[in-house]
Amino acid sequence: MPMVEVAGKSFEVDEEGYLINLADWDEGIAAYLAKEEKVELTPNHWEVINFLREYYSEYQIAPAIRVLTKAIGKKLGPDKGSNKYLYELFPYGPAKQACKIAGLPKPTGCI
């Protein structure tokens, strides 16, 4: 597995760049992963990333996109619970890109 070094800390990623050890994650690593994905992180991005981390710690899976939009809408308001909003933040697929930056595994059933 490839190793990556960020600010003196090295961590392992898989062939697609997903973090192997969830516990390695910190904001510096998130910033690195975001850069790899060419995403500039704003407070709106962090809101989704933090939501995903909470979801994972509760259910031990990364949610499918349909489940993510529904849950985000419930928690952050209906204007944010839409595919459009999430795709604006994460153009290459919110479940996939946001999960990667949040240090989660690739979502089950990610299509």
Place this chain on the structure above:
Amino acid sequence: MSDEMDMQEGGVVKQFMFVNRKAPYGTIYALEGLEVVLISAAFEQDVSMAFIDDGVYELKKGQDTKALGQKNFSPTYRALEGYDIEKLYVEKESMAVRGLTVEDFAVDVTVLDHAEMAAKMAEQDVLISF
């Protein structure tokens, strides 16, 4: 295609039941079965799950897998509701011989006896067993 099936957004909705018969750890069946169920949710079918024999242990509260060195995936059953998979049937006899009651489960379930479970299975279009 049968005329009795509901038509929804141009697609046919079938009744899928995923039957879980194995204890959560020791084999990969329970985890694989759960993943297939989560993936199946994307296809907007009428999905239910049945828990029979040692499969009833999959839903047990308070699982601790530290000694096994495996991930505890039992919290994921609580995510099923968010995937609109709310029909979880547990066989009464399987619970009874293992000394389990509904209070032992991490999620809300419908308890069916042997005959009711058989009837529920007979209603399905597709049965997939793990």
